[in-house]
Amino acid sequence: MPELPEAETIVRGLADRLPGRTIVRVVVTHADVLAPPLTAATLRKRLRGIAIETVERRAKKVVLATKGGGRIVVNLGMTGRLVLSGSPRARELSHVAVRFQLDDGQALLFDDVRRFGRIELHDAGSWNERDAALGTEPLSDAFTAAHLHELAQRSRTPIRNWLLDQRRVAGIGNIYANEALFRAGIDPARPASSLTIAESAGLRDALRDVLAEAIVARGTTLSDYRDEQGEAGRFASRLQVYGRAGQPCIVCEHPIERAVLTNRSIFFCGSCQR
Ligand SMILES: [Zn+2]
Numbered sequence: 106m107p108e109l110p111e112a113e114t115i116v117r118g119l120a121d122r123l124p125g126r127t128i129v130r131v132v133v134t135h136a137d138v139l140a141p142p143l144t145a146a147t148l149r150k151r152l153r154g155i156a157i158e159t160v161e162r163r164a165k166k167v168v169l170a171t172k173g174g175g176r177i178v179v180n181l182g183m184t185g186r187l188v189l190s191g192s193p194r195a196r197e198l199s200h201v202a203v204r205f206q207l208d209d210g211q212a213l214l215f216d217d218v219r220r221f222g223r224i225e226l227h228d229a230g231s232w233n234e235r236d237a238a239l240g241t242e243p244l245s246d247a248f249t250a251a252h253l254h255e256l257a258q259r260s261r262t263p264i265r266n267w268l269l270d271q272r273r274v275a276g277i278g279n280i281y282a283n284e285a286l287f288r289a290g291i292d293p294a295r296p297a298s299s300l301t302i303a304e305s306a307g308l309r310d311a312l313r314d315v316l317a318e319a320i321v322a323r324g325t326t327l328s329d330y331r332d333e334q335g336e337a338g339r340f341a342s343r344l345q346v347y348g349r350a351g352q353p354c355i356v357c358e359h360p361i362e363r364a365v366l367t368n369r370s371i372f373f374c375g376s377c378q379r
Pocket of ligand 1: 355
C-alpha cells in the first residue's frame with residue numbers, strides 16, 4: 106500500500122510536467138473511485154478547462170492544486186496508480202478508472218485494480234478543513250523529537266498503531282512504521298506514552314531516515330505500486346524487518362518475528378527491540 110515515499114515519488118515526477126497544463130476533458134470509467142458525494146458529472150463539469158497550478162503531497166495523498174484554489178486529491182488506496190499516458194508502460198494499465206485529458210495531448214491516468222483508491226474534489230475551504238485534520242508531516246521542520254514525544258505522551262495505544270493514525274503523524278503506513286521502530290530499537294507493541302524523550306528522538310530520526318532513503322529509491326514495490334512512469338520502486342530489497350519473518354536480524358542474527366497486532370502484521374527483532 107503506497108505510503109509517503111511512494112506518493113512523494115509520484116508528486117516529484119509529475120511536478121515538472123503538470124503545472125501550466127489545462128484539463129480539457131475528464132473520462133470516468135469506474136465512478137466508484139470518486140469519494141462520495143462526488144459524481145462523474147460533477148468531476149467532468151468542474152474540471153473542464155481548469156489549469157493545474159502545482160502538484161503537492163499531503164500525507165499519502167497526491168494533491169493537484171487548480172486555478173482558483175481548488176484541489177484534486179488522489180488517495181492511492183491499495184493498488185491505485187497515477188501514470189502519464191505518454192510513458193512506455195502506460196499501455197500495461199488494465200484498470201483505468203479516470204482519465205484526465207490535458208491540452209498537450211497527454212493524459213493523466215488513474216488506474217486501480219481493486220478500487221480502494223479515492224479521488225476527492227475540494228474548493229479552498231473544504232481543502233483547508235481536510236488538511237487541518239491531518240497530522241504533522243514527518244519530513245517537516247515541525248516534526249521535532251520534543252513534538253513527537255509530547256504527542257505520544259497523550260496515548261496508551263501501541264506505538265505501531267499510533268504511528269498509523271494519520272491525525273497524529275501523516276503519511277506513515279505499516280511498512281515504514283515497522284522499519285522505523287526496528288531502526289529505533291523500540292518494541293512495536295509498547296504504549297506510545299511509554300516512550301522516553303531519548304527514544305522519541307531516536308524514532309523521529311529513524312522515521313526521517315527511512316522515509317528519505319525510500320524516496321531516493323523511488324518507493325517500495327511489493328506487488329502493485331508504480332511511479333508516474335509506471336515503473337516499480339527499488340526499496341523493497343532494503344527492508345530490514347517488513348516481510349522478513351524467519352530471516353536473520355541484520356544486527357544480531359536473531360530470527361525476525363511476525364505477530365498480529367490489531368489485525369495487522371508487525372515484524373520485529375525480539376532481541377534488538379525493547
Ligand atoms: Zn536483532
